[in-house]
Amino acid sequence: MIYAFDTFYYEDLAKTVCIAFENWTSETESVIYSENTEISSDYQSGAFYKRELPCILSLLRKIDLKEGDLIIVDGYVTLDNSGKIGLGGYLYQSLNKKYPVIGIAKNGFASEDDLRRTVFRGESKTPLFLTAIGSDVEEAKTNVENMHGLYRMPTLLKKLDQLTREKDELNVRN
DSSP, rough: OOOEEEEEEOOEEEEEEEEESSSTTTSSSSSEEEEEEEEEEEOOOOOOOHHHHHHHHHHTSOOOTTTTTTTEESSSSSSTTTTTTTTTHHHHHTTTTOOEEEEESSSOOSOOOOOOOOEEOTTTTTOEEEEEESSSSSHHHHHHHHHOOOOOOOOHHHHHHHHHOOOOOOOOEE
């Protein structure tokens, strides 16, 4: 199973949503998980993970990860060639390096990272930025290129982004 996570911040809470789907070419999700949590820390430039990681880990308590599962985060896994990691890297460490983590970011990051790939989808001239840990980055790039949808953002990742912005309580939907 593939589990894609995103968090949106409101004034007093963070809404984290996870869409689970069977394979890279899935058009629809298998399950949607959602949780609203109090914001645990203010945004710190260069330390985004401190704000979002607790939200993802909290929602992961509702999910029974199994061997072979993979996680997608909205952000970066690695940040540069010196070994600095982002949200996905911290998540990978928090999960004892048992589950591959793919980071898909919408905005570029200034430092050089030989593990970062640009992904162009559909007719878009604007890439997505992909990083990975625990998984081959070239294979991950091909998988993201082949995800369902005709546009820059794959169908399920666009839905994920939309769900985080809906101020309601989804809990779990099958």
